[in-house]
Amino acid sequence: MKIKGRVPDDVRLTRDEHGIPHIQTADLAGAYWGMGYAHARDRAMQMGMMRLIGQGRVAECLDGSEESVEIDRFFRRMNWRGNTTEQVDLLTQETRKLIDSYCDGVNTRFDESRPWEFRALGYRPDPWTVEDVFLMARMTGYLTLAVSQSEVERLFVEMVQGGIDDARLESLFPGCLVGLDRDLVGKVQLGERIVPESVRWLNGGPRMMASNNWAVAPQRSATGSALLANDPHLEVNRLPAVWVEQVIEFPSDTVFTANMPGLPGPLVGRKNNLSWGATYAFIDAVDSWVEDCVDGGFLREGSYEPFAERHERILVKKGDPLDVVFFENMHGVLDGDPFEPGFYLATRWAPSDTGAATLNAVTDIWAASGVEEAMSVFGRIETAWNWVMADDSGRIGFQMSGQAPIRDGEWNGFTPKPGWDPRWDWRGFAAPEDMPRVIDPAEGVIVTANNDLNHLGVTRPINMPMGDYRARRITDLLTESLCDLSTFRRIHQDTHSIQAEEMMAILRPLLPDTRIGRRLATWDLSYDPDSHGATVFEAFYRNLLIEMFGPTGAGEPVIEHLLDATGIFIDFYANFDRILLLDQSPWLGDRDIDEVYRNAFEQVGEDSDRRWGDVNRVTMTNILLGGRLPGAAGFDIGPIEIPGGRATPHQGQIYESAGRTTSFVPSFRMMVDVGVPGMFTALAGGPSDRRFSRWYTSDLEQWRTGRYKELRRLDRDR
Numbered sequence: 001m002k003i004k005g006r007v008p009d010d011v012r013l014t015r016d017e018h019g020i021p022h023i024q025t026a027d028l029a030g031a032y033w034g035m036g037y038a039h040a041r042d043r044a045m046q047m048g049m050m051r052l053i054g055q056g057r058v059a060e061c062l063d064g065s066e067e068s069v070e071i072d073r074f075f076r077r078m079n080w081r082g083n084t085t086e087q088v089d090l091l092t093q094e095t096r097k098l099i100d101s102y103c104d105g106v107n108t109r110f111d112e113s114r115p116w117e118f119r120a121l122g123y124r125p126d127p128w129t130v131e132d133v134f135l136m137a138r139m140t141g142y143l144t145l146a147v148s149q150s151e152v153e154r155l156f157v158e159m160v161q162g163g164i165d166d167a168r169l170e171s172l173f174p175g176c177l178v179g180l181d182r183d184l185v186g187k188v189q190l191g192e193r194i195v196p197e198s199v200r201w202l203n204g205g206p207r208m209m210a211s212n213n214w215a216v217a218p219q220r221s222a223t224g225s226a227l228l229a230n231d232p233h234l235e236v237n238r239l240p241a242v243w244v245e246q247v248i249e250f251p252s253d254t255v256f257t258a259n260m261p262g263l264p265g266p267l268v269g270r271k272n273n274l275s276w277g278a279t280y281a282f283i284d285a286v287d288s289w290v291e292d293c294v295d296g297g298f299l300r301e302g303s304y305e306p307f308a309e310r311h312e313r314i315l316v317k318k319g320d321p322l323d324v325v326f327f328e329n330m331h332g333v334l335d336g337d338p339f340e341p342g343f344y345l346a347t348r349w350a351p352s353d354t355g356a357a358t359l360n361a362v363t364d365i366w367a368a369s370g371v372e373e374a375m376s377v378f379g380r381i382e383t384a385w386n387w388v389m390a391d392d393s394g395r396i397g398f399q400m401s402g403q404a405p406i407r408d409g410e411w412n413g414f415t416p417k418p419g420w421d422p423r424w425d426w427r428g429f430a431a432p433e434d435m436p437r438v439i440d441p442a443e444g445v446i447v448t449a450n451n452d453l454n455h456l457g458v459t460r461p462i463n464m465p466m467g468d469y470r471a472r473r474i475t476d477l478l479t480e481s482l483c484d485l486s487t488f489r490r491i492h493q494d495t496h497s498i499q500a501e502e503m504m505a506i507l508r509p510l511l512p513d514t515r516i517g518r519r520l521a522t523w524d525l526s527y528d529p530d531s532h533g534a535t536v537f538e539a540f541y542r543n544l545l546i547e548m549f550g551p552t553g554a555g556e557p558v559i560e561h562l563l564d565a566t567g568i569f570i571d572f573y574a575n576f577d578r579i580l581l582l583d584q585s586p587w588l589g590d591r592d593i594d595e596v597y598r599n600a601f602e603q604v605g606e607d608s609d610r611r612w613g614d615v616n617r618v619t620m621t622n623i624l625l626g627g628r629l630p631g632a633a634g635f636d637i638g639p640i641e642i643p644g645g646r647a648t649p650h651q652g653q654i655y656e657s658a659g660r661t662t663s664f665v666p667s668f669r670m671m672v673d674v675g676v677p678g679m680f681t682a683l684a685g686g687p688s689d690r691r692f693s694r695w696y697t698s699d700l701e702q703w704r705t706g707r708y709k710e711l712r713r714l715d716r717d718r
Contacts, residue, residue, distance in 0.1 A: 007108075008033050008101075014714060019687040019695035022247045022714050028366060031248045031255075032098045035264050036105025036128070038246060042688045042695070043261035045115040046240055047106075048125045049623060050262055054135045055081050056314065061123045062624075064317035076312040077326055077333055080138040083353035084131045090356035095363045096130070102264040103128045115689075117624050128262070134355040136263040141351055141358075141383025148571040150286045150347060152464055153414060155568055157288075157345075160185045167586040168552070172575055176414040176463055184290055184418060187343040191335045210450050210466060210651055210664055211279030213388045214474055214491075215396040217444035222482040225675025226390035229488045230268050230277025231666035233651045237618035238626070239637065239697065241685030243668045247711060254713045255366070256679040258668050265362035268670065270679050273392040274374055275672040276365075279448050283384040283402045283461040284412070285350035287426070289331040289419035293338035298329055298346075299420040305329070307338055331419050345416060350403035350429065354382040371397040371439060379432025386448040392674050397439040398446045400453065404430040404461035412463050434458040447474045449649075467574030469498040469647035477649075485680060488671045491649055493706045495527040499573075499647035500537055502581055507540070510598050517601075519609055527645040527652060529613025534645065538615075539608035543600035545569065548580055552589045570653060570664070573646055613641035616654050618663050620684075620700075622691070635691050640704060671708065680708040 011030040014022045021042070023034030039047060052058050056075040059068040091099070106128040114125060159169060160182060170177050210233040221227050234242050248255040248266075257269035268277045297304035307327035314322040327334040332348030361380040368374040370391040378387040384402030405426040407413055417424035436457035438446065449470035454460040477491050504525065511517040516536055523533025542563065550556035562568045569576065579585050583593055619638035621627055629635050642665055644652030653664040671680040686698040702709060 013038060015687075016247070016711070016714060018709050018711070019698050020245045020247060020711060021687070022249055024249045024714070026251060028098055028363075029101045031250070031366075032102040032264050033105035033108075034248070035246060035259075036102040036107075037109050038105075039244060039261045040106040040109035040128070042690075043240060043244060044109065044113075044125070044689070045117055045624060046689045047128075047262040048115070048118060048123070050139065051125075051132055051135065054139045056312070059319075060315035060317060062121060062317070064319045069314060069316060069322060072314045073322075073324060076314065076324065078138075078142070078349075078352065079310065079326075079333075080142075080352070081131065081135050084134050084355070087134060087354065087356040088130055090360075091130075092360050092363065095360050098363060099130050099133055099264060099359065102133070103130060106262075133263060133359070136260065137355045137358055137383070138351065140260055140263060142349060148567055149282070149284055149464060150288075150349075151567060152572055153286065153288060153416075154190070155562075155566075156414065157185055157188060157190065157416065161188070161190075162558075165586070171579055171582075171585055171587065173414065173464075174578075176412060178412070179410045179417075180415050181418075184343070185416060188290055188416070189336060189342045189344055191344065212447075212449045212470060212474060212649060212666075213277035213279050213386065214445065214447040214478060215277075215388045215390045215398075216478060216483045217390075217396050217440065218394040220444035220478065220483055221673075222484040222487075223673055223675060225392070225673050226275075226394050226396055227483060227485065227488065228270075228275045228277055228388065228390040228396075228672045228674065229492070229670065230279075230388070231492055231669045232268075232279065233664045234667040235663055236642075236665045236667050236684040237620050237638075237654075237661055237663045238623050239620045239635070239685055240623070240689035241667060241683050243683060245681060245683060245687065245711070247713070249713055254677070256681075256711050258670065258681070258683075265359075266365060270672045270674070271366075272677075273674075274368060274370060274389065275391075275674050275679075276374060276378070276387055276389045277670065278388075279386045279450055281384040281386045281400050281402055281448075281453070281462070282450060282465045283400070283404050284414065284463050285384060285403055285405065285461075286347065287331075287405065287407075287413045288345045288347045288416040289424065290343050290416050291329070291331065291334060291338070291346050291419045293334070293336065293344055294341050296327075296339045298334075298338060301420065301422065307334065329419075330425070346419060350405055350426075351382045354403065358382045371395040375399040375437060375439065376432070379435065379437070386450075386453065388446055388448060390672070390674050395440055396444075396446055397437070398448065398453075398456070399432070399437045400435040400457065400461070401432070402435070402461070404435065404459055406430060406459075412460075414463050430459040430461065435461065443479070445475060445478050447471050447478065449474060464572060465574070466571065467499065467577060467647060469574075470649050470651070473498050474649050485671050485673060489706065489708070492666065492669050492671075493643070494649040495644045495652070496649075497525055497527060497645055497647045499577060500525050500534075500645075503541070503544075503577075504537075506581070506593065507597050507601065510594060510601065512601075516604055516606060516609060527612055527616075527643055527648050527650075529611060529616070529641045529643055531612045532609055534612040535610050535615050536604060536608050538645070539604045540601050543603045544580060544597065545576060547596050547600040547603075548587055549576065552587050570646070570655060613643075616643075616645075616652055617641045618654055618661060620697075633691075634696075637697055637700065669703070669708065678710055678712045680710055682706075682708050 010026045012024040021038040056072040213230040216227040257266035259267045292299035310326045331346035336344030381401040436453040450466035451468040451471040452465040527534040617639040622635040642652040644650035682703040683699040686695045688695040
């Protein structure tokens with residue numbers, strides 16, 4: 001790479017045959033500088049968009065539409081660009097030096113060039129700063145499974161206010177009704193949506209919807225070495241890819257990593273003696289309190305105290321500015337106007353004003369010598385992740401990270417509690433060693449797939465996990481015989497659904513001898529693109545949700561709305577599936593389960609008899625210009641058939657929601673045999689966000705067809 005600006009001593013940037021930047025350097029300062037320069041060279045437009053979104057400046061700098069204003073209002077509410085001064089002061093001297101080096105690399109490239117898209121919009125990016133790194137860390141930790149926790153808790157409030165009785169709520173959210181005060185929840189005045197649809201489906205944000213990762217110990221490995229795999233499930237119908245791959249070559253070590261533009265550090269990857277992968281952990285780090293508000297104040301231990309007022313001005317391109325006020329107390333941001341007497345919710349996300357401990361931990365990852373040391377490092381990260389590790393001595397481990405609030409023993413955080421009673425205040429956060437974790441399990445296999453892992457910890461930070469279908473299927477495949485990387489390839493592409501297997505056990509005896517009935521009766525339970533049975537089953541499953549929860553719940557229109565305009569059935573389908581698999585349930589009323597299944601299938605139309613690949617497909621659209629230019633311009637790619645469903649190891653969820661298409665698919669795949677050098681990867685896109693670069697979608701075909709590239713260290717002398 002030709003670099004015009006100041007370059008640190010002994011830093012060399014080279015691309016390999018896959019377009020992956022290799023940063024050859026003698027020390028960490030050089031590595032961070034090179035990571036920053038390469039991020040800004042390959043993903044400057046993506047970095048600029050992410051920063052504007054996080055700052056709440058989209059309407060000011062890019063697009064003055066009402067949707068952009070709504071996005072800005074949400075991110076101003078979150079205030080992730082604020083409260084950084086104290087956090088910056090908590091950085092270690094070494095970490096601050098490295099982040100400054102990263103920012104220097106970014107800004108060297110910014111000084112050389114800025115994306116033509118920004119020039120056309122009249123936007124010149126400001127220099128990258130340490131505050132921007134904090135912003136990226138907070139955004140990456142929140143979007144969007146923390147959003148999902150907030151959304152399902154808000155749904156619960158609405159269900160209580162809608163008159164859903166305790167029996168039905170308990171069956172849907174088991175164990176979460178302890179201490180529920182129905183009268184109090186009934187008084188809450190719900191204001192605007194905490195998470196507007198335009199935010200949930202915004203184009204530029206990296207949404208950590210789901211993931212798989214697993215590690216296999218030598219006794220389960222055909223190669224005699226520990227093995228590790230990871231495939232984070234994000235949106236793939238956006239270009240460029242969320243992930244960036246980089247290789248950092250030190251004199252005596254090589255670090256292969258996939259990370260996020262704008263955020264320095266090896267998020268997932270490997271070095272010579274250690275490999276690690278991450279999935280999102282469903283920690284409940286979002287809580288709400290009911291605040292009794294009068295005259296701009298909130299009730300606290302018998303008297304009213306004033307809210308802190310935060311005034312924000314949202315500038316609007318070619319429009320009038322918008323002034324907004326957010327009211328805050330120790331419980332977060334209020335959803336309402338405290339000058340209008342009433343009961344409102346205040347909501348807080350635990351890591352909202354953190355970041356220093358995370359960035360300090362990332363500094364220590366580079367030197368971690370094995371699984372045990374890596375567990376202590378990853379456990380200090382403040383956002384919710386499931387870290388799986390394997391090292392060259394054959395050890396494997398799992399460590400959950402994140403700020404899990406310590407609460408009163410009679411509250412798990414799911415239902416709102418009265419803010420005026422200090423009993424319900426947080427009492428600090430669980431120690432890393434009390435979080436779910438395990439090292440060298442006897443079975444020789446560790447699998448996480450966003451499932452319930454509470455049994456592995458002293459504390460129980462999860463109250464709304466995803467279903468365990470993927471985890472069960474992956475575990476079954478890993479324990480059939482000794483594993484190697486070819487086993488991992490098959491698992492990455494596996495589309496068998498245990499969810500469908502369990503529901504078909506009920507439905508199959510009820511199927512009529514019709515063309516549609518025979519499709520399901522002979523279905524192999526896979527979501528391969530050529531499958532017709534998968535399409536028919538999905539039509540049935542949608543009808544089943546409406547049939548079960550509509551008549552005895554809030555009504556069919558409400559269930560249809562949840563299906564079409566929220567993420568409830570995307571993230572928390574297992575809560576509803578639990579009811580769908582029971583012979584007896586308060587949701588059945590005077591019906592039996594066979595009747596519900598039979599009625600749901602009778603509503604499946606003949607038009608559902610189609611290939612899964614004809615239904616489950618996406619067009620990958622450019623995050624800034626997607627859909628605005630003719631297809632021949634090449635900014636958008638597709639349509640592309642996506643294998644898999646919600647409950648298969650190769651997840652393939654595609655939804656039309658709020659007028660947008662979104663997808664949750666393995667966005668990046670990696671496999672490592674710790675006993676040999678290198679790493680095998682596939683990326684849903686390419687290294688660059690430049691449409692006219694040869695690296696814009698250079699890895700897409702390999703990713704689409706289930707193939708991998710091999711990353712290796714380069715010869716420093718070439």
